[in-house]
Amino acid sequence: MPIYACTTAQGTLTAETKAQLAAEITRIHVDINHVPPAFVNVFFSELPKDSVFVGGEPGVPLLLTGWARRGHPQEETTRLALELSAAVSRIAGVQEKDVLVVIQDSPARSAVAAGRSLPEPGEEKDWLRTPSG
Numbered sequence: 250m251p252i253y254a255c256t257t258a259q260g261t262l263t264a265e266t267k268a269q270l271a272a273e274i275t276r277i278h279v280d281i282n283h284v285p286p287a288f289v290n291v292f293f294s295e296l297p298k299d300s301v302f303v304g305g306e307p308g309v310p311l312l313l314t315g316w317a318r319r320g321h322p323q324e325e326t327t328r329l330a331l332e333l334s335a336a337v338s339r340i341a342g343v344q345e346k347d348v349l350v351v352i353q354d355s356p357a358r359s360a361v362a363a364g365r366s367l368p369e370p371g372e373e374k375d376w377l378r379t380p381s382g
Contacts, residue, residue, distance in 0.1 A: 250284065250290075250360070251290065252290045252315065252316045253274050253278075253291045253292070253314070253315045254294060254313070255291065255313050256295075256296065256313075257312065258297070258301040258309045259295040259296065261295070261343070266340060270291070273336045274289070277329065277332045277333055278329065281325050281329045281332070282329070284373055288373070303347075309347065311341055312351075313337055313351070315330075315350070315353065317329075317352060318360070318367055318370055319354040319355055320354075320357070320369055320370040326352050333350045337350070363381040
């Protein structure tokens with residue numbers, strides 16, 4: 250359900266670092282938003298170094314864009330972004346000033362998984378018990 254896109258310049262992250270980031274992003278999301286780990290999707294996009302800029306100059310930022318269902322308390326979403334930023338910096342060895350985390354949300358009914366509209370936050374157990382069509 251939640252989707253995290255990690256975008257950076259080619260060569261910034263090793264395969265091992267990507268695996269560690271995916272595991273930690275999943276752990277943090279599960280801890281804060283109380284969803285099963287299998288709900289969390291993480292993918293990585295690497296762009297050529299000559300295609301990444303900050304302030305109009307070549308740069309090596311690490312951008313983490315997340316999507317989650319609307320309805321989680323704002324304090325938890327802020328905590329989520331802060332914890333993700335610190336984890337990305339620590340694991341990727343990137344200074345936190347070069348990490349940007351953005352969490353976007355929309356209504357659960359705006360997304361579909363397994364052929365069904367997603368459940369509202371807190372209704373995951375019932376959704377999981379109901380077989381998909």
